[in-house]
Amino acid sequence: MALKKLRILAFKNAEYSGTPSEEETFTAMINPESYTLDYKVEYQDGQGQGTSSAQQKFSVSKPGEWTGEFLIDSSGIIDGKPRETIEEDIKKLRDLLLKYEGEIHEPKHFQIIWGSLTFKGRCTGLNINFKLFNSQGKPIRAICKVSFIGSVDDELRTAEEKKKSPDMTHYRMLKAGDTLPMMCYEIYGNSSHYVQIARVNKLSSFRDLVPGTEIFFPPLKKNTPVA
Template sequence: MGQIKKLQIAAYADATGVNQLLGTINAMINPASYSLSYVAEYELSKEDAASGPTQIFKGMGQSDLNLDLLVDGTGIIPIPDGMTVDGYIDRLQYLIFSYQGTVHRPNFLKVSWGSLVYKGVCKSFTTNYKLFNADGTALRAEVKLVIAKSLDFKSKKGLAKKESPDLTHIRTVKAGDTLPMMTYRIYGDASYYIEVARLNGLSSVHAIRPGDELYFPPLKKA
Protein backbone atom coordinates (compact mmCIF):
# COMPACT_ATOMS: atom_id res chain seq x y z
CA MET A 1 0.00 0.00 0.00
CA GLY A 2 1.16 3.56 -0.71
CA GLN A 3 1.90 6.10 1.95
CA ILE A 4 -1.18 7.83 3.37
CA LYS A 5 -1.29 11.41 2.15
CA LYS A 6 -1.21 13.90 5.00
CA LEU A 7 -2.96 17.24 5.10
CA GLN A 8 -0.46 19.90 4.04
CA ILE A 9 -0.27 23.61 4.76
CA ALA A 10 1.92 25.57 2.37
CA ALA A 11 3.01 29.14 3.08
CA TYR A 12 3.49 31.72 0.33
CA ALA A 13 4.67 35.30 0.15
CA ASP A 14 2.03 36.11 -2.48
CA ALA A 15 -1.75 35.84 -2.31
CA THR A 16 -2.09 33.59 -5.38
CA GLY A 17 -0.68 30.58 -3.55
CA VAL A 18 1.30 29.71 -6.68
CA ASN A 19 4.55 31.66 -6.57
CA GLN A 20 7.06 32.40 -3.82
CA LEU A 21 6.63 29.22 -1.77
CA LEU A 22 8.24 29.77 1.64
CA GLY A 23 7.73 26.35 3.20
CA THR A 24 5.32 23.53 3.95
CA ILE A 25 4.27 21.51 6.96
CA ASN A 26 2.22 18.30 7.09
CA ALA A 27 -0.26 17.30 9.75
CA MET A 28 1.09 14.60 12.05
CA ILE A 29 -2.31 12.94 12.04
CA ASN A 30 -5.01 13.76 9.52
CA PRO A 31 -7.95 15.52 11.17
CA ALA A 32 -11.10 13.54 11.92
CA SER A 33 -13.14 16.47 10.62
CA TYR A 34 -13.02 20.09 9.60
CA SER A 35 -15.66 22.74 9.06
CA LEU A 36 -16.19 25.39 6.40
CA SER A 37 -18.38 28.40 7.11
CA TYR A 38 -19.63 30.87 4.52
CA VAL A 39 -21.23 34.27 5.07
CA ALA A 40 -23.10 36.55 2.67
CA GLU A 41 -23.61 40.17 3.69
CA TYR A 42 -26.94 41.96 3.24
CA GLU A 43 -28.41 45.22 4.44
CA LEU A 44 -32.02 46.27 4.77
CA SER A 45 -33.51 48.54 2.13
CA LYS A 46 -34.11 52.08 3.36
CA GLU A 47 -37.58 52.95 2.03
CA ASP A 48 -39.97 54.74 4.38
CA ALA A 49 -43.01 52.99 5.88
CA ALA A 50 -41.92 49.59 4.56
CA SER A 51 -44.51 46.85 4.93
CA GLY A 52 -41.75 44.27 5.37
CA PRO A 53 -37.98 43.84 5.19
CA THR A 54 -36.08 43.61 1.91
CA GLN A 55 -32.49 42.41 2.03
CA ILE A 56 -30.08 44.12 -0.39
CA PHE A 57 -27.05 42.03 -1.26
CA LYS A 58 -23.75 43.78 -0.42
CA GLY A 59 -21.19 41.08 -1.14
CA MET A 60 -19.67 37.85 0.05
CA GLY A 61 -18.47 38.16 3.62
CA GLN A 62 -16.04 36.29 5.83
CA SER A 63 -15.52 32.60 5.06
CA ASP A 64 -13.51 30.40 7.42
CA LEU A 65 -11.88 26.99 7.56
CA ASN A 66 -11.88 25.62 11.12
CA LEU A 67 -9.25 22.96 11.54
CA ASP A 68 -7.97 20.98 14.55
CA LEU A 69 -4.53 19.34 14.37
CA LEU A 70 -3.32 16.78 16.92
CA VAL A 71 0.38 16.77 17.80
CA ASP A 72 1.42 13.59 19.61
CA GLY A 73 4.87 13.00 21.09
CA THR A 74 4.23 9.67 22.83
CA GLY A 75 6.07 7.79 20.08
CA ILE A 76 3.00 6.12 18.58
CA ILE A 77 3.56 8.19 15.44
CA PRO A 78 6.99 9.81 14.99
CA ILE A 79 6.99 13.59 14.71
CA PRO A 80 8.64 14.61 11.40
CA ASP A 81 12.35 15.49 11.49
CA GLY A 82 12.69 14.23 15.06
CA MET A 83 10.97 17.33 16.47
CA THR A 84 9.41 17.55 19.90
CA VAL A 85 5.76 18.55 20.37
CA ASP A 86 6.84 22.09 21.21
CA GLY A 87 9.24 22.15 18.26
CA TYR A 88 6.52 21.12 15.83
CA ILE A 89 4.10 23.72 17.21
CA ASP A 90 6.77 26.43 17.02
CA ARG A 91 7.47 25.59 13.37
CA LEU A 92 3.74 25.52 12.55
CA GLN A 93 3.16 28.86 14.25
CA TYR A 94 6.16 30.49 12.59
CA LEU A 95 5.13 29.30 9.14
CA ILE A 96 1.42 30.09 9.22
CA PHE A 97 0.81 32.75 11.87
CA SER A 98 3.91 34.73 12.80
CA TYR A 99 4.70 38.19 11.42
CA GLN A 100 7.25 37.88 8.61
CA GLY A 101 9.61 40.83 8.40
CA THR A 102 10.45 40.28 4.74
CA VAL A 103 6.83 40.71 3.63
CA HIS A 104 5.62 42.76 6.64
CA ARG A 105 2.70 40.46 7.42
CA PRO A 106 1.97 36.77 8.14
CA ASN A 107 2.19 34.43 5.18
CA PHE A 108 -0.56 33.52 2.74
CA LEU A 109 -1.60 29.88 3.05
CA LYS A 110 -2.88 27.01 0.95
CA VAL A 111 -4.37 24.02 2.77
CA SER A 112 -4.49 20.85 0.66
CA TRP A 113 -5.97 17.48 1.57
CA GLY A 114 -7.93 15.22 -0.75
CA SER A 115 -10.43 17.39 -2.61
CA LEU A 116 -9.89 20.30 -0.20
CA VAL A 117 -7.85 23.20 -1.54
CA TYR A 118 -8.36 26.31 0.59
CA LYS A 119 -6.43 29.56 0.27
CA GLY A 120 -6.38 32.11 3.06
CA VAL A 121 -4.66 33.54 6.09
CA CYS A 122 -4.56 32.26 9.66
CA LYS A 123 -6.52 34.61 11.90
CA SER A 124 -6.57 32.42 15.02
CA PHE A 125 -4.02 29.95 16.45
CA THR A 126 -4.91 28.24 19.75
CA THR A 127 -2.89 25.45 21.40
CA ASN A 128 -4.48 23.19 24.02
CA TYR A 129 -1.92 21.03 25.83
CA LYS A 130 -3.30 17.61 26.76
CA LEU A 131 -0.46 15.45 28.15
CA PHE A 132 2.94 16.11 29.75
CA ASN A 133 6.18 14.39 30.70
CA ALA A 134 7.19 14.30 34.34
CA ASP A 135 9.39 17.36 33.72
CA GLY A 136 6.45 19.33 32.34
CA THR A 137 7.37 19.16 28.66
CA ALA A 138 4.44 18.61 26.34
CA LEU A 139 3.62 15.13 25.13
CA ARG A 140 0.37 15.86 23.33
CA ALA A 141 -1.37 19.00 22.17
CA GLU A 142 -4.26 20.06 19.97
CA VAL A 143 -3.85 23.10 17.74
CA LYS A 144 -7.06 24.86 16.71
CA LEU A 145 -6.74 26.95 13.56
CA VAL A 146 -9.15 29.39 11.98
CA ILE A 147 -8.10 30.19 8.43
CA ALA A 148 -9.97 33.04 6.76
CA LYS A 149 -10.43 32.73 3.03
CA SER A 150 -8.37 35.24 1.06
CA LEU A 151 -8.12 35.43 -2.71
CA ASP A 152 -5.82 37.51 -4.84
CA PHE A 153 -7.58 40.30 -6.74
CA LYS A 154 -7.24 38.67 -10.16
CA SER A 155 -8.86 35.42 -9.01
CA LYS A 156 -11.57 37.30 -7.14
CA LYS A 157 -12.48 39.33 -10.18
CA GLY A 158 -12.73 36.18 -12.30
CA LEU A 159 -14.97 34.43 -9.76
CA ALA A 160 -17.26 37.42 -9.36
CA LYS A 161 -17.88 37.81 -13.11
CA LYS A 162 -19.29 41.26 -12.47
CA GLU A 163 -20.44 43.47 -15.31
CA SER A 164 -18.49 46.39 -13.87
CA PRO A 165 -15.48 46.28 -11.55
CA ASP A 166 -16.78 48.95 -9.19
CA LEU A 167 -19.87 46.98 -8.08
CA THR A 168 -22.18 48.88 -10.42
CA HIS A 169 -24.80 47.17 -12.56
CA ILE A 170 -25.48 47.46 -16.27
CA ARG A 171 -28.90 46.16 -17.25
CA THR A 172 -30.55 45.84 -20.68
CA VAL A 173 -34.15 47.04 -20.90
CA LYS A 174 -36.60 44.32 -21.87
CA ALA A 175 -40.13 44.62 -23.23
CA GLY A 176 -42.51 45.61 -20.44
CA ASP A 177 -39.78 47.03 -18.19
CA THR A 178 -40.30 50.33 -16.43
CA LEU A 179 -37.59 52.33 -14.71
CA PRO A 180 -39.17 51.96 -11.23
CA MET A 181 -39.48 48.21 -11.81
CA MET A 182 -35.82 47.85 -12.85
CA THR A 183 -34.71 50.04 -9.94
CA TYR A 184 -36.60 47.83 -7.52
CA ARG A 185 -34.94 44.69 -8.93
CA ILE A 186 -31.49 46.15 -8.29
CA TYR A 187 -32.00 47.93 -4.97
CA GLY A 188 -35.18 46.47 -3.52
CA ASP A 189 -36.52 50.03 -3.51
CA ALA A 190 -38.17 51.71 -6.52
CA SER A 191 -37.76 55.24 -5.12
CA TYR A 192 -34.29 55.66 -6.61
CA TYR A 193 -35.60 55.67 -10.20
CA ILE A 194 -35.39 59.46 -10.58
CA GLU A 195 -31.71 59.45 -9.63
CA VAL A 196 -31.09 56.55 -12.06
CA ALA A 197 -32.84 58.52 -14.83
CA ARG A 198 -30.65 61.56 -14.12
CA LEU A 199 -27.40 59.55 -14.13
CA ASN A 200 -28.35 57.94 -17.42
CA GLY A 201 -29.17 61.28 -19.04
CA LEU A 202 -32.81 60.35 -19.68
CA SER A 203 -35.13 63.17 -20.68
CA SER A 204 -37.94 61.41 -18.85
CA VAL A 205 -38.37 58.42 -16.57
CA HIS A 206 -40.44 56.95 -19.39
CA ALA A 207 -37.73 57.45 -22.04
CA ILE A 208 -36.50 53.87 -22.12
CA ARG A 209 -36.90 51.30 -24.90
CA PRO A 210 -36.18 47.59 -25.17
CA GLY A 211 -32.48 47.11 -25.90
CA ASP A 212 -31.34 50.25 -24.06
CA GLU A 213 -28.54 49.69 -21.53
CA LEU A 214 -28.90 51.49 -18.22
CA TYR A 215 -26.33 52.20 -15.53
CA PHE A 216 -27.30 51.51 -11.91
CA PRO A 217 -24.70 52.91 -9.48
CA PRO A 218 -23.93 51.64 -5.97
CA LEU A 219 -26.33 52.97 -3.35
CA LYS A 220 -24.87 55.69 -1.17
CA LYS A 221 -25.02 54.76 2.48
CA ALA A 222 -27.03 57.04 4.68
Protein backbone atom coordinates in the same frame (compact mmCIF):
# COMPACT_ATOMS: atom_id res chain seq x y z
CA MET B 1 -2.12 3.43 -2.27
CA ALA B 2 -0.14 5.74 0.02
CA LEU B 3 -2.08 7.73 2.59
CA LYS B 4 -2.43 11.38 1.59
CA LYS B 5 -1.69 13.76 4.45
CA LEU B 6 -3.24 17.19 4.81
CA ARG B 7 -0.69 19.90 4.08
CA ILE B 8 -0.58 23.63 4.74
CA LEU B 9 1.67 25.48 2.29
CA ALA B 10 2.96 28.98 3.06
CA PHE B 11 3.49 31.66 0.40
CA LYS B 12 4.90 35.18 0.52
CA ASN B 13 2.63 36.47 -2.25
CA ALA B 14 -1.13 36.69 -2.80
CA GLU B 15 -0.80 34.87 -6.13
CA TYR B 16 0.34 31.70 -4.32
CA SER B 17 3.15 31.30 -6.83
CA GLY B 18 6.39 29.44 -6.34
CA THR B 19 7.12 26.18 -4.53
CA PRO B 20 7.21 26.36 -0.72
CA SER B 21 10.25 24.84 0.98
CA GLU B 22 10.04 22.13 3.63
CA GLU B 23 10.24 24.84 6.30
CA GLU B 24 7.24 26.55 4.68
CA THR B 25 5.12 23.39 4.72
CA PHE B 26 3.15 21.84 7.58
CA THR B 27 2.12 18.20 7.14
CA ALA B 28 -0.43 16.76 9.53
CA MET B 29 0.84 13.94 11.74
CA ILE B 30 -2.67 12.45 11.63
CA ASN B 31 -5.32 13.69 9.23
CA PRO B 32 -8.12 15.55 11.01
CA GLU B 33 -11.34 13.67 11.77
CA SER B 34 -13.27 16.64 10.43
CA TYR B 35 -12.98 20.25 9.38
CA THR B 36 -15.46 23.09 8.99
CA LEU B 37 -16.12 25.37 6.05
CA ASP B 38 -18.24 28.41 6.91
CA TYR B 39 -19.78 30.72 4.29
CA LYS B 40 -21.86 33.81 4.96
CA VAL B 41 -23.73 36.44 2.96
CA GLU B 42 -24.62 39.78 4.52
CA TYR B 43 -27.75 41.79 3.72
CA GLN B 44 -29.04 45.22 4.70
CA ASP B 45 -32.75 45.55 5.45
CA GLY B 46 -33.04 49.27 4.66
CA GLN B 47 -36.28 49.35 6.64
CA GLY B 48 -37.81 52.78 7.00
CA GLN B 49 -39.20 54.13 10.23
CA GLY B 50 -42.82 53.15 10.80
CA THR B 51 -42.78 50.30 8.31
CA SER B 52 -43.51 46.66 9.18
CA SER B 53 -40.98 44.97 6.93
CA ALA B 54 -38.47 45.49 4.15
CA GLN B 55 -36.77 43.56 1.39
CA GLN B 56 -33.29 42.41 2.29
CA LYS B 57 -30.70 44.08 0.03
CA PHE B 58 -27.51 42.26 -0.81
CA SER B 59 -24.49 43.83 0.87
CA VAL B 60 -21.48 41.53 0.54
CA SER B 61 -20.46 37.88 0.24
CA LYS B 62 -18.10 37.21 3.13
CA PRO B 63 -14.97 35.17 2.42
CA GLY B 64 -15.19 31.53 3.42
CA GLU B 65 -13.67 30.35 6.68
CA TRP B 66 -11.86 27.04 7.32
CA THR B 67 -11.40 25.57 10.78
CA GLY B 68 -9.69 22.32 11.71
CA GLU B 69 -7.70 20.59 14.45
CA PHE B 70 -4.30 18.93 14.35
CA LEU B 71 -2.62 16.57 16.77
CA ILE B 72 1.03 17.16 17.66
CA ASP B 73 2.65 14.36 19.66
CA SER B 74 6.21 13.52 20.69
CA SER B 75 5.52 10.40 22.78
CA GLY B 76 6.47 8.11 19.91
CA ILE B 77 3.17 6.22 20.06
CA ILE B 78 2.10 7.54 16.66
CA ASP B 79 5.27 7.71 14.61
CA GLY B 80 7.64 5.52 16.64
CA LYS B 81 10.00 8.47 17.11
CA PRO B 82 9.84 9.59 20.77
CA ARG B 83 11.12 13.06 21.57
CA GLU B 84 11.47 14.95 24.85
CA THR B 85 8.80 17.56 24.13
CA ILE B 86 6.66 19.15 21.42
CA GLU B 87 7.77 22.68 22.30
CA GLU B 88 9.88 23.06 19.15
CA ASP B 89 7.07 21.67 16.96
CA ILE B 90 4.63 24.15 18.46
CA LYS B 91 7.03 27.04 17.91
CA LYS B 92 7.54 26.07 14.26
CA LEU B 93 3.79 25.88 13.65
CA ARG B 94 3.15 29.17 15.43
CA ASP B 95 5.90 30.94 13.50
CA LEU B 96 4.72 29.47 10.21
CA LEU B 97 1.12 30.58 10.69
CA LEU B 98 1.40 33.85 12.58
CA LYS B 99 4.91 35.30 12.37
CA TYR B 100 5.25 38.76 10.85
CA GLU B 101 7.41 38.56 7.73
CA GLY B 102 9.62 41.63 7.31
CA GLU B 103 10.08 40.92 3.60
CA ILE B 104 6.35 41.32 2.87
CA HIS B 105 5.42 43.36 5.98
CA GLU B 106 2.69 40.93 7.02
CA PRO B 107 2.15 37.24 7.86
CA LYS B 108 2.17 34.70 5.03
CA HIS B 109 -0.58 33.50 2.71
CA PHE B 110 -1.63 29.84 2.94
CA GLN B 111 -3.01 27.04 0.85
CA ILE B 112 -4.61 24.01 2.52
CA ILE B 113 -4.51 20.86 0.39
CA TRP B 114 -6.10 17.52 1.19
CA GLY B 115 -8.01 15.24 -1.18
CA SER B 116 -10.46 17.40 -3.12
CA LEU B 117 -9.94 20.35 -0.75
CA THR B 118 -7.94 23.37 -1.86
CA PHE B 119 -8.47 26.38 0.38
CA LYS B 120 -6.53 29.63 0.02
CA GLY B 121 -6.43 32.21 2.76
CA ARG B 122 -4.83 33.85 5.78
CA CYS B 123 -4.50 32.39 9.25
CA THR B 124 -6.73 34.17 11.76
CA GLY B 125 -6.15 32.10 14.86
CA LEU B 126 -4.22 29.30 16.54
CA ASN B 127 -5.54 27.72 19.76
CA ILE B 128 -3.24 25.20 21.48
CA ASN B 129 -4.67 22.75 24.01
CA PHE B 130 -1.86 20.84 25.77
CA LYS B 131 -3.07 17.35 26.65
CA LEU B 132 -0.15 15.28 27.94
CA PHE B 133 3.09 15.98 29.83
CA ASN B 134 6.25 14.09 30.73
CA SER B 135 7.66 13.68 34.24
CA GLN B 136 9.42 17.08 33.98
CA GLY B 137 6.14 18.81 33.12
CA LYS B 138 7.04 19.41 29.48
CA PRO B 139 4.19 18.99 26.99
CA ILE B 140 4.33 15.93 24.75
CA ARG B 141 0.88 16.13 23.18
CA ALA B 142 -1.37 18.97 22.06
CA ILE B 143 -4.45 19.63 19.95
CA CYS B 144 -4.01 22.70 17.77
CA LYS B 145 -7.17 24.36 16.47
CA VAL B 146 -6.39 26.51 13.44
CA SER B 147 -8.67 28.92 11.60
CA PHE B 148 -8.24 30.54 8.19
CA ILE B 149 -10.23 33.13 6.27
CA GLY B 150 -10.41 32.88 2.48
CA SER B 151 -8.26 35.30 0.53
CA VAL B 152 -7.36 35.67 -3.16
CA ASP B 153 -5.58 38.46 -5.00
CA ASP B 154 -7.78 41.17 -6.56
CA GLU B 155 -7.11 40.14 -10.16
CA LEU B 156 -8.17 36.56 -9.54
CA ARG B 157 -11.16 37.64 -7.46
CA THR B 158 -12.41 39.86 -10.28
CA ALA B 159 -12.02 37.06 -12.79
CA GLU B 160 -13.84 34.58 -10.55
CA GLU B 161 -16.76 36.89 -9.80
CA LYS B 162 -17.64 37.26 -13.50
CA LYS B 163 -20.22 39.90 -12.68
CA LYS B 164 -23.02 40.07 -15.26
CA SER B 165 -25.11 42.90 -13.89
CA PRO B 166 -26.34 45.12 -16.76
CA ASP B 167 -25.71 48.28 -14.70
CA MET B 168 -21.98 47.62 -14.49
CA THR B 169 -19.13 48.03 -16.97
CA HIS B 170 -17.88 44.83 -18.58
CA TYR B 171 -14.95 43.88 -20.75
CA ARG B 172 -14.98 40.57 -22.59
CA MET B 173 -12.30 38.95 -24.72
CA LEU B 174 -13.80 37.48 -27.88
CA LYS B 175 -13.42 33.74 -28.31
CA ALA B 176 -14.04 31.64 -31.39
CA GLY B 177 -17.79 31.19 -31.85
CA ASP B 178 -18.77 34.29 -29.85
CA THR B 179 -21.39 36.63 -31.35
CA LEU B 180 -22.42 40.09 -30.19
CA PRO B 181 -26.12 39.12 -29.83
CA MET B 182 -25.15 36.14 -27.66
CA MET B 183 -22.81 38.21 -25.48
CA CYS B 184 -25.41 40.96 -25.12
CA TYR B 185 -27.94 38.39 -23.97
CA GLU B 186 -25.51 37.03 -21.36
CA ILE B 187 -24.77 40.50 -19.94
CA TYR B 188 -27.98 42.47 -20.50
CA GLY B 189 -30.55 39.71 -20.83
CA ASN B 190 -31.44 41.16 -24.23
CA SER B 191 -29.65 40.26 -27.46
CA SER B 192 -31.06 43.27 -29.34
CA HIS B 193 -28.43 45.64 -27.88
CA TYR B 194 -25.78 44.29 -30.24
CA VAL B 195 -26.11 47.27 -32.60
CA GLN B 196 -25.33 49.72 -29.80
CA ILE B 197 -22.38 47.65 -28.64
CA ALA B 198 -20.97 47.45 -32.17
CA ARG B 199 -21.28 51.24 -32.44
CA VAL B 200 -19.64 51.84 -29.04
CA ASN B 201 -16.71 49.62 -30.01
CA LYS B 202 -16.51 51.18 -33.51
CA LEU B 203 -16.93 47.83 -35.21
CA SER B 204 -17.59 48.04 -38.95
CA SER B 205 -19.49 44.75 -38.78
CA PHE B 206 -20.91 42.82 -35.88
CA ARG B 207 -20.54 39.59 -37.84
CA ASP B 208 -16.81 39.61 -38.67
CA LEU B 209 -15.44 39.38 -35.15
CA VAL B 210 -11.80 38.54 -34.57
CA PRO B 211 -11.06 36.22 -31.61
CA GLY B 212 -8.84 37.94 -29.07
CA THR B 213 -10.51 41.32 -29.55
CA GLU B 214 -11.58 43.01 -26.31
CA ILE B 215 -15.17 44.25 -26.37
CA PHE B 216 -16.46 46.99 -24.07
CA PHE B 217 -20.01 46.66 -22.70
CA PRO B 218 -21.13 49.88 -21.00
CA PRO B 219 -23.77 49.98 -18.26
CA LEU B 220 -27.32 49.94 -19.61
CA LYS B 221 -30.40 50.66 -17.59
CA LYS B 222 -33.43 48.44 -18.02
CA ASN B 223 -35.33 51.16 -19.85
CA THR B 224 -32.53 51.91 -22.30
CA PRO B 225 -34.11 52.06 -25.76
CA VAL B 226 -32.87 49.71 -28.42
CA ALA B 227 -31.13 51.56 -31.23
